[in-house]
Amino acid sequence: xxxxxxxxxxxxxxxxxxxxxxxxxxxxxxxxxxxxxxxxxxxxxxxxxxxxxxxxxxxxxxxxxxxxxxxxxxxxxxxxxxxxxxxxxxxxxxxxxxxxxxxxxxxxxxxxxxxxxxxxxxxxxxxxxxxxxxxxxxxxxxxxxxxxxxxxxxxxxxxxxxxxxxxxxxxxxxxxxxxxxxxxxxxxxxxxxxxxxxxxxxxxxxxxxxxxxxxxxxxxxxxxxxxxxxxxxxxxxxxxxxxxxxxxxxxxxxxxxxxxxxxxxxxxxxxxxxxxxxxxxxxxxxxxxxxxxxxxxxxxxxxxxxxxxxxxxxxxxxxxxxxxxxxxxxxxxx
Amino acid sequence: xxxxxxxxxxxxxxxxxxxxxxxxxxxxxxxxxxxxxxxxxxxxxxxxxxxxxxxxxxxxxxxxxxxxxxxxxxxxxxxxxxxxxxxxxxxxxxxxxxxxxxxxxxxxxxxxxxxxxxxxxxxxxxxxxxxxxxxxxxxxxxxxxxxxxxxxxxxxxxxxxxxxxxxxxxxxxxxxxxxxxxxxxxxxxxxxxxxxxxxxxxxxxxxxxxxxxxxxxxxxxxxxxxxxxxxxxxxxxxxxxxxxxxxxxxxxxxxxxxxxxxxxxxxxxxxxxxxxxxxxxxxxxxxxxxxxxxxxxxxxxxxxxxxxxxxxxxxxxxxxxxxxxxxxxxxxxxxxxxxxxxxxxxxxxxxxxxxxxxxxxxxxxxxxxxxxxxxxxxxxxxxxxxxxxxxxxxxxxxxxxxxxxxxxxxxxxxxxxxxxxxxxxxxxxxxxxxxxxxxxxxxxxxxxxxxxxxxxxxxxxxxxxxxxxxxxxxxxxxxxxxxxxxxxxxxxxxxxxxxxxxxxxxxxxxxxxxxxxxxxxxxxxxxxxxxxxxxxxxxxxxxxxxxxxxxxxxxxxxxxx
Numbered sequence: 034x035x036x037x038x039x040x041x042x043x044x045x046x047x048x049x050x051x052x053x054x055x056x057x058x059x060x061x062x063x064x065x066x067x068x069x070x071x072x073x074x075x076x077x078x079x080x081x082x083x084x085x086x087x088x089x090x091x092x093x094x095x096x097x098x099x100x101x102x103x104x105x106x107x108x109x110x111x112x113x114x115x116x117x118x119x120x121x122x123x124x125x126x127x128x129x130x131x132x133x134x135x136x137x138x139x140x141x142x143x144x145x146x147x148x149x150x151x152x153x154x155x156x157x158x159x160x161x162x163x164x165x166x167x168x169x170x171x172x173x174x175x176x177x178x179x180x181x182x183x184x185x186x187x188x189x190x191x192x193x194x195x196x197x198x199x200x201x202x203x204x205x206x207x208x209x210x211x212x213x214x215x216x217x218x219x220x221x222x223x224x225x226x227x228x229x230x231x232x233x234x235x236x237x238x239x240x241x242x243x244x245x246x247x248x249x250x251x252x253x254x255x256x257x258x259x260x261x262x263x264x265x266x267x268x269x270x271x272x273x274x275x276x277x278x279x280x281x282x283x284x285x286x287x288x289x290x291x292x293x294x295x296x297x298x299x300x301x302x303x304x305x306x307x308x309x310x311x312x313x314x315x316x317x318x319x320x321x322x323x324x325x326x327x328x329x330x331x332x333x334x335x336x337x338x339x340x341x342x343x344x345x346x347x348x349x350x351x352x353x354x355x356x357x358x359x360x361x362x363x364x365x366x367x
Numbered sequence: 368x369x370x371x372x373x374x375x376x377x378x379x380x381x382x383x384x385x386x387x388x389x390x391x392x393x394x395x396x397x398x399x400x401x402x403x404x405x406x407x408x409x410x411x412x413x414x415x416x417x418x419x420x421x422x423x424x425x426x427x428x429x430x431x432x433x434x435x436x437x438x439x440x441x442x443x444x445x446x447x448x449x450x451x452x453x454x455x456x457x458x459x460x461x462x463x464x465x466x467x468x469x470x471x472x473x474x475x476x477x478x479x480x481x482x483x484x485x486x487x488x489x490x491x492x493x494x495x496x497x498x499x500x501x502x503x504x505x506x507x508x509x510x511x512x513x514x515x516x517x518x519x520x521x522x523x524x525x526x527x528x529x530x531x532x533x534x535x536x537x538x539x540x541x542x543x544x545x546x547x548x549x550x551x552x553x554x555x556x557x558x559x560x561x562x563x564x565x566x567x568x569x570x571x572x573x574x575x576x577x578x579x580x581x582x583x584x585x586x587x588x589x590x591x592x593x594x595x596x597x598x599x600x601x602x603x604x605x606x607x608x609x610x611x612x613x614x615x616x617x618x619x620x621x622x623x624x625x626x627x628x629x630x631x632x633x634x635x636x637x638x639x640x641x642x643x644x645x646x647x648x649x650x651x652x653x654x655x656x657x658x659x660x661x662x663x664x665x666x667x668x669x670x671x672x673x674x675x676x677x678x679x680x681x682x683x684x685x686x687x688x689x690x691x692x693x694x695x696x697x698x699x700x701x702x703x704x705x706x707x708x709x710x711x712x713x714x715x716x717x718x719x720x721x722x723x724x725x726x727x728x729x730x731x732x733x734x735x736x737x738x739x740x741x742x743x744x745x746x747x748x749x750x751x752x753x754x755x756x757x758x759x760x761x762x763x764x765x766x767x768x769x770x771x772x773x774x775x776x777x778x779x780x781x782x783x784x785x786x787x788x789x790x791x792x793x794x795x796x797x798x799x800x801x802x803x804x805x806x807x808x809x810x811x812x813x814x815x816x817x818x819x820x821x822x823x824x825x826x827x828x829x830x831x832x833x834x835x836x837x838x839x840x841x842x843x844x845x846x847x848x849x850x851x852x853x854x855x856x857x858x859x860x861x862x863x864x865x866x867x868x869x870x871x872x873x874x875x876x877x878x879x880x881x882x883x884x885x886x887x888x889x890x891x892x893x894x895x896x897x898x899x900x901x902x903x904x905x906x907x908x909x910x911x912x913x914x915x916x917x918x919x920x921x922x923x924x925x926x927x928x
Contacts (some may be wrong), residue, residue, distance in 0.1 A: 178443055179451040179464040295464065297382065297527070298456040301827075302801070306385050341450045348444070 039168040039333060040142040041119050044356065049146070049170075051137060053116035056085065058135060058146055068121075069094065070148030071132035073213060085114075087123060089131025092242040093213065108133075110159065126150035127161030128313050129214030130246055134161070142167040145327055149174070149336075151312070152319040154185055156221045157214070157248060163326035170356065171324060173334040174314045175292055176342025182292065182316045188309055192219065192290070193226045195307050196266050199286045205261055207279055209271040209303055210290040212236045214313050216268045217243055217250075219290060223266055224252040231261050233269040233278065274303045292316070324351065369405045371478040373397050374412055375513045382528035390530050394538035401480075402568055407561035408484035414535045414560045415526045417487035420768070421558030421582050423631040426490040428499055428522045433458060435496075436503035437519075441465040453847055456793070457527070459519030463512040476509025487521065532768075535560055543567040555707065555767045558583055577705040579651060580618045582631040584768025586655070586697075588757060588776040592860065592882070594741040597775055603760050605711070605732045606744060608753040609776055610694055611669045612659035613676070617641075617693060617727070620651035626658070626693075634658075636679050640686065641693045641727075648724030653700040654693075655765075656727070661692035666752045695722070696730040696757075699765055711773075712761040745777065754778050778862065783882055784899065787815055787890045788855040791837045792848050794822065794830075801827070802834040802849070805881070807857060809872055811896040815853055816872040818899065819861075824881025833884070856885040856893055864903045874899050 042058075043050040049058040056066040063080035070076055070086075072093035077086075079098045084091065085106040095101065108114065110133065114121045119139030126132040128149040135146040145166035152161050182188070192208075199206040210216040212235035220230045229252040232240075237255040244250075261267045261282055273279055274287060289305035292312030300308060315323060320342065324332055334343045335356035346353035377397035381390040394413055401409050411417055418424045434448050437458075441448070443465060452461040470476070486502050493499050503522075507515055520526050530538075536554055540547040545567045553575040554563040566572045577583075591597055597604065615634065618625045624642040626635045635642050638658055660667035660675070671689050675681060698718035699706055706714050715732065722729040735741050745756055755778035763773035786807035794803030804822050808815035825833070833855065840852040859879045867875030873896070 177451045177454050178441075178447060179455050179461050181464065296455050296457075297460055300382075306383065308383075338450065338454065341447065345447060 038354070039144045039170060039331075041137040041139060041144055042146075042170070051116075051119075051121075053119035053137065053139065054114075054121060056083075059148065068135055070126065070135060070146070071129055072097065073129070073149065073211075076148060087131040087133050089242060089246055090133070091131075092245060093131065093239055096239060096242060122164075124162045124164055125159035127152060127155055127158045130157045130217070130243060132158055134164075136164055136166055138166075144168040144170060145329070146170040147172050147323070149314055150323065151315050152323060155313075156218050157243065157246070158313075161323075163323055166327050166329050168331045168333065169324060169327045169329040170333045170335065171320065172314070172336045173320060173339045173342035174337035175312070175316050176320055176334065176338035176345070178317050178345075180292060180295060180317045182295075182310050182312055188311050189222045192222055192288070192309055192311070193228070195286075195288055195309070196223060196228055197226075200264060202286070203263070204284040204286045205263065205282050206266045207282060207285045207287045208266060208268045208290055209274055209287060209305065210268055210311075211313075212270045213239060215290055215311065216270075217248070218313075219268055219311070220250055220253050221248065224250065228252065228266055229254070229264065230266045230268055231256055231258075233273065235270055236268060271303060274305070369401055369409070369480045371412075371480050371483045372511060372514055374409055374480060375511070375517045378413065378517050378526055378528050378530075379513050381530045381534075385529075387534065390528070390534055391537045391541055394530060394535060395541040398538060398564060399542040403565065405480050406565050406568060407559075408480050409561075410535060410539060410564035411559075411561040412480065412484060412521065413530075413538070414532050415521060417484045417521070418491075419557075419559030419561060420584065421631065423582070424488075424491045426487055426522050428490055428503065429496070430458065430523065432496045432500050433462075433503060433519060433523060436500045436507055437462045437465065439500075439504050440507040441467065453793075457520070458523050459516045462507065462519050463514075463516035466507070466510070466512050466515055470508075470511055470515070476511065476514070478506065478509055478514055483518070487518075490522075532560065536563070539564045539567050543570075545572055549573070552708075555583060556705070557581070577700060577707075579620050579653060579700065580623070580625050582616065582627040582633075583699075584631075585614060585616070585629055586766050586768075586774060587770035588774035589770060589772050591758075591775050591777050594738045594745075594777065597758055597777075598738050598741070601735055601737070601741075603762070604758040604775075605715070605761055606735050606741070607696060607730050607732055607757045607759065608748040608751065609755040609757045609778065610657040610659050610666055610730070611752070611754040612657040612666065612672055612694075615656060615658050615693070616699070617645055617652075617654045617656065617695070619645050619653070621649075622646040637675065637677070637681065638691055638693075639681070641691060645693065645726045648721070648726040650721075650724070651700075651702060652698060652721055654695040654718070654721075654727065655697035655699060656693050656695035656730070658691055658693055660689055661728075662690065666694075668752065692728050694728040694730050697765065699767075707765045707767065710762045710764065711759050714765065741777075783858050783860045784809065784818075784876075784894045785856055785858055785885055785888055785892065786818065787853045787893045788837075788851060788857060789815060789817060789853055790848050790850050801830050802837050803830045805857065806848075807859065808853070809894050809896050809899055810890075811872065815890075815893075816896060817870045818872040818874055818896075819859070819870065819876040819879045821857075821859060821879045821881050824859075825884070829884065853890045856888040856890060858882040858885050864899060866903070872896050872899065874903060 038044055041053055048060045056068050057064040058068045059070050059076040060067050061078050065082040067081040068085045069090055072090045077094050083104045088107045091105050108123050110123055110125050119137050122136045123133040126134045126148050128151050134148055137144050143166040149172050150161050196206040208219055210219050216236040223230050232253050233256050240250055269278055287305045288307035288309055289299055289303045290309045290311040292310055292314055293299050294308035294310045332346055332351055332353040333356045339355040343353040343355045374397055377393050380393040434445050437448050438445050452458040455461040490499050506518055536550045537547055540550045549572050550567055553572045554560055556577040557575045566575055614629045616627045624645045628634045660672040675689050698714045701717050748756055758775040760773040786809055788805045789808045790806040791802040792804040794801050806817055806820045808817045837851050840854055841849045842852050843850040860882050861876035861879045863877045865875050869875055
């Protein structure tokens with residue numbers, strides 16, 4: 034793909050480079066200067082020199098990479114930074130705590146990099162905005178029309194009633210949810226319904242960052258503080274489904290919280306009885322709505338069904354191309 | 368009037384639990400309020416087909432026709448529908464998820480159970496894809512998302528809710544307070560889960576009797592790969608040759624004879640000399656056995672038998688050139704008495720008694736006590752032109768339509784090959800979402816040349832573990848196929864090798880299956896195309912196994928039920 038596909042961005046094999054700031058956006062390999070959209074591992078690789086991100090993202094990045102001691106630049110949503118011939122602004126993306134979209138504008142036009150985003154209300158993420166841009170670099174994790182999720186309110190109600198029903202049946206609900214974002218959201222939803230939660234260490238260690246942002250978890254305790262009791266809900270990352278952490282809960286009912294839970298096949302993949310398509314990503318309709326609201330003259334798609342989503346946009350008269358070739362869904366979700 | 372949504376909801380409820388008891392409860396709740404023809408239709412639909420088993424009918428709706436209908440109803444192009452089906456892992460689920468919001472309005476389509484059954488049955492009678500498509504469009508336009516999901520699953524290879532025919536039998540027993548065994552027996556004897564359900568409701572299960580000339584399912588054998596697997600249990604088993612022909616049930620009463628194949632098709636007309644011979648002795652009976660090409664005193668190769676297949680009225684010269692015979696190895700009914708429940712040993716005694724009247728050949732039964740003895744029997748069987756050995760537990764009943772461990776089969780693999788995996792792909796059905804389909808290659812000088820593809824052999828756990836290995840060594844993606852770096856070595860077994868232009872190696876393996884992962888071997892130690900050719904030379908003129916229906920399925924193939 035030509036380097037001129039988007040203003041201010043150089044699309045290189047190793048990732049997206051921004052010459053005006055001599056920085057990379059969400060680089061996969063250690064980079065001298067990285068603009069990190071959010072703290073999920075596939076966007077926030079360890080070992081960068083300098084990191085630019087929101088305060089919450091930096092806080093989580095430090096907790097996940099305690100050995101990192103590079104210089105950091107904290108950017109608030111809406112704060113503008115001047116570079117060589119361009120300026121950079123972060124906008125909330127509604128994906129997880131601290132997640133941001135990156136807009137760069139200058140004489141040659143503007144580009145908006147969404148990172149991972151979700152429109153609609155969330156308990157811990159600042160709601161996404163849709164600033165106008167000439168070119169939109171959008172994620173397309175769920176870029177097929179089968180991926181339409183129920184409303185968050187409906188899913189929260191299903192989560193609470195599934196946990197209550199499990200308790201009534203004398204089994205312990207075990208939620209499979211990503212350690213950063215989904216699990217904390219679930220813990221807050223359940224706390225509101227008066228249901229206590231036991232959190233896997235990978236989730237627990239991030240709570241101080243949530244507390245710093247004003248969220249409290251009065252009904253949560255860490256997994257290593259004692260066996261799960263009837264009435265409690267255990268929350269672990271999806272890759273723990275077949276480990277002793279879950280197996281030693283003898284009477285259990287597993288629920289899988291992910292956009293991929295729309296697939297019946299994920300029942301077998303995760304030994305899950307309950308599928309809750311609880312996603313931190315935009316669904317297909319939100320991807321379309323975001324592209325419409327940003328109103329770019331060109332869209333570059335990446336992540337997930339990038340090729341299919343670009344083709345679907347093209348059929349609607351939008352100039353759209355996949356950022357890179359290889360439009361298969363990623364092995365991991367976050 | 369009963370609505371289809373009650374059935375779709377029951378199936379959805381069954382899928383959403385791992386508990387067999389709860390699945391049974393949910394299906395039973397859907398059946399309990401029904402009666403008459405609605406109950407007949409509902410029980411069939413819950414078991415995945417609008418037809419009775421004995422009808423052996425299939426709706427014959429191809430993927431392309433379904434996709435075209437879905438395209439017309441959802442407004443999405445076929446490419447998006449295909450990509451969505453792959454993303455979700457199931458066409459029915461994908462179509463359900465793509466239906467417009469309006470389809471969710473309660474009671475909108477009002478699909479009735481009887482109507483769904485009738486329309487699905489109609490699909491089987493229509494020849495033109497466009498006519499089938501019109502029916503599908505109408506159903507999908509009126510269906511809710513859950514209804515669409517199960518309508519399409521019914522047409523595209525299985526409901527996959529973890530409830531098999533036995534589960535539906537249990538649901539019928541629970542709904543109408545009948546004995547599970549009685550329901551199962553009645554279903555087997557009449558070959559219709561629908562008729563069985565209605566009889567259970569009416570309390571007339573005992574009136575369902577086994578009927579001659581009404582096809583029933585075949586008891587199937589589980590394969591073993593080496594004699595050690597059965598040696599410890601040998602005292603319980605009788606040993607027979609495994610014949611290389613066409614499995615058939617012979618129904619006979621007086622001079623009337625009907626032969627049903629494994630697919631429950633009536634194949635009598637293809638084998639007039641067998642029908643004539645069986646008509647000769649007096650009385651009535653139902654035999655299980657094998658149709659083989661027969662020359663002098665021995666079975667002939669399957670290649671010769673093949674020339675007799677599919678000819679409704681074989682000409683006299685073909686009858687003379689390739690004579691066939693029926694070798695009986697089981698007796699399922701004699702006179703008025705069904706023998707399914709009797710142990711094999713008792714059925715065998717009756718079979719031997721009937722054989723005295725002539726009209727068919729009798730398979731020879733032997734007993735072995737150790738591995739070397741079995742090896743000797745095996746070699747003798749092969750020398751007689753047969754395929755291998757069968758093992759039958761002497762105390763076992765005849766489990767029609769089921770594959771169990773009471774019967775085993777041993778067809779020795781010719782050899783095994785160590786091959787290198789070159790590409791992987793997501794599986795279908797139970798293994799949707801797992802990288803379970805492997806393309807593999809042998810060495811040809813410095814290069815690797817593909818020789819086959821295998822879907823079976825590893826456990827789910829192994830497939831998962833290998834999945835993450837393959838994700839790491841993926842070098843390119845072509846749609847759903849991942850080309851992988853040649854690092855993983857597998858040992859594969861197969862029934863035979865044929866010349867083939869399909870693979871670069873110039874050879875194809877028949878029924879390849881993975882024996883095990885060879886983590887101890889490097890790709891440099893894999894077998895070569897020369898060793899494949901050597902095996903191929905060695906087997907020229909040797910017998911080849913008959914294809915078994917359902918033994919190998921390409922992914923996405925349309926399956927008869």
